[in-house]
Each structure stands twice: as C-alpha cells, then as structure tokens.
Amino acid sequence: MDRLQIPLTAYESPWVNDDVRMFRKTVSQFIEKEFVPHQPRWRENRGPDAESWASVGRAGILLADLPEEYGGGGGTFAHEAVVLEELARAGVHFGSAIQSTVAHYILGYGTEEQKRKWIPRLARGESVAAIAMSEPGAGSDLQAIKTSARRDGEHYVINGSKTFITNGARADLVCLAAKTNPKAIGMRAISLIMVETKDLPGYRVGRALEKVGMHGQDTVELFFDDVRVPTANLIGGASVANEGRGFSQMMEQLPYERLQIAVGAVAMAEQAVAITTRYVKERKAFGKPLLDLQNTRFKLAECKTNAQVGRVFLDNCIERFIAGRLDEPSTAMAKYWLTESQCRIVDECLQLHGGYGYMTEYPIARMWADARVQRIYAGSNEIMKELIAWSL
Numbered sequence: 058m059d060r061l062q063i064p065l066t067a068y069e070s071p072w073v074n075d076d077v078r079m080f081r082k083t084v085s086q087f088i089e090k091e092f093v094p095h096q097p098r099w100r101e102n103r104g105p106d107a108e109s110w111a112s113v114g115r116a117g118i119l120l121a122d123l124p125e126e127y128g129g130g131g132g133t134f135a136h137e138a139v140v141l142e143e144l145a146r147a148g149v150h151f152g153s154a155i156q157s158t159v160a161h162y163i164l165g166y167g168t169e170e171q172k173r174k175w176i177p178r179l180a181r182g183e184s185v186a187a188i189a190m191s192e193p194g195a196g197s198d199l200q201a202i203k204t205s206a207r208r209d210g211e212h213y214v215i216n217g218s219k220t221f222i223t224n225g226a227r228a229d230l231v232c233l234a235a236k237t238n239p240k241a242i243g244m245r246a247i248s249l250i251m252v253e254t255k256d257l258p259g260y261r262v263g264r265a266l267e268k269v270g271m272h273g274q275d276t277v278e279l280f281f282d283d284v285r286v287p288t289a290n291l292i293g294g295a296s297v298a299n300e301g302r303g304f305s306q307m308m309e310q311l312p313y314e315r316l317q318i319a320v321g322a323v324a325m326a327e328q329a330v331a332i333t334t335r336y337v338k339e340r341k342a343f344g345k346p347l348l349d350l351q352n353t354r355f356k357l358a359e360c361k362t363n364a365q366v367g368r369v370f371l372d373n374c375i376e377r378f379i380a381g382r383l384d385e386p387s388t389a390m391a392k393y394w395l396t397e398s399q400c401r402i403v404d405e406c407l408q409l410h411g412g413y414g415y416m417t418e419y420p421i422a423r424m425w426a427d428a429r430v431q432r433i434y435a436g437s438n439e440i441m442k443e444l445i446a447w448s449l
Contacts, residue, residue: 068365070372072135072379080121080132081139087116092149096273103265104226104275105151114182119153120160127164128177133379138320145324148420150274150427152185152224154317159186159232161313162249166306168294175230175251187228189219189252189279190307197440199234199247199307204281206235206250208288211295213237213250215284218263221434226262226275229255232292233281234307237300244304249292252284259284270426312388314435316378319391322399322431323371326364329424333357333406336421340411353409360402367398386448393441396431403428 073081091112092105099105113119121136123129130136137157144151160179163171178184195201204217215235222228230253237248254260263278292306293299334357337347347353374391377383407414407425414421432438 068368070368070375072138072372072375074135076132077135077139080136081143083116084118084140084143087113087118088143088147088149091116092144092151093147096149099273103272105273107227109151110182110185110227112182113151113153114180119182120157120176120180122157123160123164123176123180127172128180129160130180134316134375135379137317138375141317141320142324145321146328148328148423148427150271152187152274154314154321155188155224156186158310158314158317159188159230162232162292162306162310163251165310166249166292166302171251171292171294179230184230185224185227186230186232187222187224187279189222189225189231189233191219191221193218193220197436199304200244202234202236202247204233204235205239206233206237206248206286208237208297209285211288212285213288213291215250215252215259215281215286217281219279219281221266221276222279223274223276225277225279226265229253231279234303237291241301245301247303247307248300249303249306250286251290251292252281252286253290257284257286269429270423271430311435312383312385315388315392315441316374316383318431318435319371319374319388319395322395322428323364323367325424325428326360326367326395326399326402329403329406329421330357330360330364332420333360333409337409347409356405356409360405363398363402367395371395384448386445389436389441389444392435393438393445396428397438399431400428 092109095106117130118140120128121130121132121140122134125131140153156179160176163175175184179186190199192202192204194203204215204219206213206215217235230251233250233252234247235250236246238246259282261280263280266276266278268276288295291299293302337353337357340347342350371391374383374387403424407421410419410421413419416422
C-alpha cells in the first residue's frame with residue numbers, strides 16, 4: 058500500500074524578507090563556488106586558504122550586520138544568520154562568525170578612531186580577527202585568566218598564553234583578554250586589548266591543535282612573551298579609566314556569539330535530516346528502501362520534529378534579538394538546548410546511514426564529529442544551565 062501523501066507547506070522563518078532572500082542567494086552561490094570545492098584541502102591543511110578571506114570580503118559577505126559607514130553590510134542579524142546557515146548547510150567551517158564578533162566588540166566599546174581603523178579592514182577581509190580568551194587553566198571561568206598586560210609608558214607589556222583560538226593561525230588582529238590590574242578582584246582586573254600581530258616581537262603562534270572535528274578551521278595556541286602593544290589599543294582608548302571593563306564587555310557580547318552558535322546548530326540539524334532522508338530513500342535493505350521500514354520512518358519523524366521545534370524557538374530568539382529584546386537567559390537556553398538537540402539529531406541520522414555513516418567521506422560522519430564542540434565552546438552547556446538557573 059502506498060503511504061499517505063500529505064501536501065506540505067514549506068516553513069519560512071518570519072525574519073526573512075525579500076532583501077534577506079536575495080542575500081541568501083548571493084551567499085549560497087558564493088559558498089558553493091568558492092568554498093565547497095576546496096574543503097578537502099582545507100581539512101588536510103587544518104584551515105582555509107589565506108586568499109579565501111579576501112575573496113569573501115570582496116563578495117560583501119563579511120560583517121553583514123555591521124553599519125555601512127564602517128564598511129559593513131548594513132544589515133541586521135538576519136543577514137548574519139543567513140551566512141551562518143549557509144555555511145552550516147554546506148559543511149564549511151570558516152571563521153567569519155569570529156570576525157563578526159570581534160567587530161561587534163570594537164563597534165560596541167571602541168573609540169571612533171578604533172572603529173574606522175579596524176572594522177573596514179575586517180569587512181574587506183584584509184585583516185583576520187581572533188578572540189583570545191581561553192587559557193590552559195581558564196575556559197568558561199574567564200575570571201581565572203592569568204595573561205597579564207602591564208603598563209609601561211605608552212605601551213602594555215603582555216605575557217601569557219591562550220589556547221583553542223579559532224582563526225589564530227592567520228589572525229593579524231587579536232582581541233585579547235588580559236589582566237591589567239593584578240591587584241583588582243575578579244572581573245575588575247580584566248581588560249580587552251586589540252593586538253596587531255604582524256611582525257610583532259614576542260608574539261608566537263603555536264601548533265595547530267588536533268581536534269575531533271571541524272578540521273577545515275584552524276585552531277591554535279598563542280603565546281605572548283614581553284609583547285609590547287600601544288595603550289591606545291585598549292578597547293575604549295588609552296585612558297586608565299577604560300581598564301577593568303573587559304569582563305563586563307565579554308558578558309554583554311557573549312550572548313551574540315551564543316546566538317550565532319544556535320543558528321549553526323539548527324541549520325546543521327536540518328541538513329542532517331535532509332541528507333538522511335535522501336539516503337534512506339535510495340539505500341535498500343531486505344529488497345526495499347530503508348524508508349519503508351517503520352523504525353526508519355519513526356526515527357526521521359522524531360528528528361524532523363525536533364529540528365522544526367528548534368527552528369521555531371530559534372526564529373523567536375532572532376526576532377527578539379533584532380528588536381533588542383532578547384534577554385541573556387533566553388540566549389543561554391538557545392545555545393544549550395539547540396546544540397544538545399543538534400547532537401542527538403545528527404547521531405540518529407548517522408545511525409540510519411549504517412556503516413557508511415562512520416566513513417568520513419560521507420557528510421553525516423563529518424557533521425557528527427563537528428557537532429560535538431558546539432556544547433563546549435562560548436561557555437559550556439553546564440555554564441548555560443547556571444545562567445538559566447540564576448534567572449529563576
């Protein structure tokens with residue numbers, strides 16, 4: 058008996074308008090042409106080609122939600138979400154989200170001179186940005202960082218190390234979290250300093266870290282040995298009064314980064330369901346397509362439902378963020394719940410691929426490996442639960 062055919066109406070996110078649709082087409086075509094063919098080489102080299110940054114800058118895809126007056130795309134977070142979604146669906150890991158996050162730090166807290174100096178370079182892909190927060194002994198607990206920045210005249214003398222730094226291999230502009238006042242207690246000790254790394258004495262990029270997944274995106278250690286950086290590179294300006302604001306600045310901007318992660322989580326989950334649906338229609342077992350087996354249909358029904366529920370929640374978060382009404386607990390919920398859901402969905406989809414699902418030549422295997430870190434970075438999901446609990 059033929060299965061009941063129910064006509065479906067395609068769901069479209071309420072934040073998508075004609076401008077966003079046109080932008081999505083541009084982004085999708087660019088990624089398919091310029092990024093997808095190079096993925097095997099990027100994975101082998103543990104990072105994207107250097108020229109990829111300039112090419113994506115020329116395409117007008119970087120800093121999609123930054124103001125045009127600073128070289129950005131002039132859009133909203135809807136445009137940033139499109140970039141993240143299309144990268145996730147294509148299985149491409151590219152540090153444009155980090156580029157946007159650093160630009161938002163500069164936009165939110167920098168001087169006018171700092172904004173005009175750094176943001177346009179980031180938008181054009183002439184500079185590659187990284188965020189240096191995590192250390193070997195300090196991950197989600199940012200108050201525990203030990204990297205120091207001591208004032209010496211018109212310079213900071215920086216000493217310390219950072220780890221798990223995305224874009225670190227090619228970054229020439231590093232947003233560094235360091236202690237500028239070792240006598241201060243906790244959060245009041247930390248400042249954010251922009252480090253221009255080109256030909257900088259004492260600055261060293263460490264080894265490429267061997268990760269479980271995301272092999273096409275560089276992740277490294279960074280070392281600072283008596284590195285001298287102008288005090289004018291303190292975000293907000295050289296005044297001592299601007300020191301000690303870094304922790305609060307990070308707390309204000311981390312929800313943006315976490316919402317970015319949530320966007321990628323939902324897009325990857327949806328893509329996992331889509332490619333698995335195609336696979337089980339084509340793959341046969343016991344003389345018939347896998348989709349004819351009730352277990353396959355039920356598992357995919359569960360995955361599809363979870364992905365759709367996640368999409369609706371994410372869309373609500375995006376709309377509220379664009380309107381300036383998204384609260385921190387909701388962002389923590391999005392990062393926590395959607396990445397957990399992503400990992401469950403991808404794991405179920407891999408199972409439906411059978412032995413082929415464990416082969417890295419299949420996208421589902423790479424998705425499975427790539428998804429795991431989503432529950433860890435930008436604050437582990439355990440930290441997200443703490444943030445949610447504090448709001449009770």
